[in-house]
Amino acid sequence: MDNRSGSVLVLTNSSDVTADAVLRVLAERRVPVVRLDPGTDLHTGASLTATYRTGGQRGTLRTSSRELDLTAVRSVWVRRPSSYQGPPDLESQDRRFAASQAFWGAGGILASLPGAHYMNHPWNNxxxxxKPAQLAAAQRCGFQAPETLITDDDREARKFTARHAGGTVYKPVWNSPYSVDGQARSVWVREVRSREITEAVRVCPHMFQAKVxxxxxxxxxxxxxxxxxxxxxxxxxxxxxxxxxxxxxxxxxxxxxxxxxxxxxxxxxxxxxxxxxxxxxxxxxxxxxxxxxxxxxxxxxxxxxxxxxxxxxxxxxxxxx
Structure with missing residues (x-):
């Protein structure tokens, strides 16, 4: 099946203005587009169905304005969809259960559309x-990369920073949500010295790099x-x-x-x-x-x-x- 005549499915949140720049281009080209935020839309009127049997699979996405045959999706753009959190009116345990089922169920359906081109496939994303996989791949692919240490041992961290006279920086291995007094905070890359490193490093892996x-x-x-x-x-x-x-x-x-x-x-x-x-x-x-x-x-x-x-x-x- 040539899916180049089918719809483009864009998975992103409703406030993603970056996606809008591409959607305008696709609209000018008269390419059919369906936009969905599965983490929220599937609790506010949208529905998702898939059938698997010998010889193939079928699937349907229904929203308030259209019905989409999932076998006719030419491309899926996994942009910035909301996380699966479950219906807000459920109690905490039931909501966690529903969120988990949605992640593995709806997420699995949307990641397995036959013949669709993904940018990028969520599992590849x-x-x-x-970060460790990135650094390992960067070396194999021919990039130069700063010497890096990822450790939960404060002694190793101090030895690493002491060895680099040109300086050492700290950066988180993942952009985890963090707040102080209810206010969201970002953890920026910053220079770090040996004397600043304490046993608190033992709480979780920390990433240190030679300063470029x-x-x-x-x-x-x-x-x-x-x-x-x-x-x-x-x-x-x-x-x-x-x-x-x-x-x-x-x-x-x-x-x-x-x-x-x-x-x-x-x-x-x-x-x-x-x-x-x-x-x-x-x-x-x-x-x-x-x-x-x-x-x-x-x-x-x-x-x-x-x-x-x-x-x-x-x-x-x-x-x-």
Missing amino acids: RAAEY PKVFDTRVTAVGDRLFATRVDSPDLDWRYRQDRMRCSPIDIPAPVAEAATRYLATFRLAFGAFDFAVTADGRWYFLECNPNGQWAWQPAETTHRIALAIADELEGGHGQ
């Missing part, structure tokens, strides 16, 4: 989000085989901390970095990836991480538009592209 003597950062957004690079100049070690103070401009990608990025995407079977690099004065690009579902609409307008067009091409082409 999850595999590519582990960078002169600027670079974001490389990969869509299929197309790469879009933006130079980021910021007064902060972590440019995300005060984005109003950063300056962005286009930059060319060295061929070895582009080739390594292609190998990296193939390793995790990704159609999209947001790479972050620290670039030194002598032109070395150090791999920091690759977010398989990173934000990209904060970049200069021309770059953002080109990325939106590339994503629309990927989704419109479907599995047969």
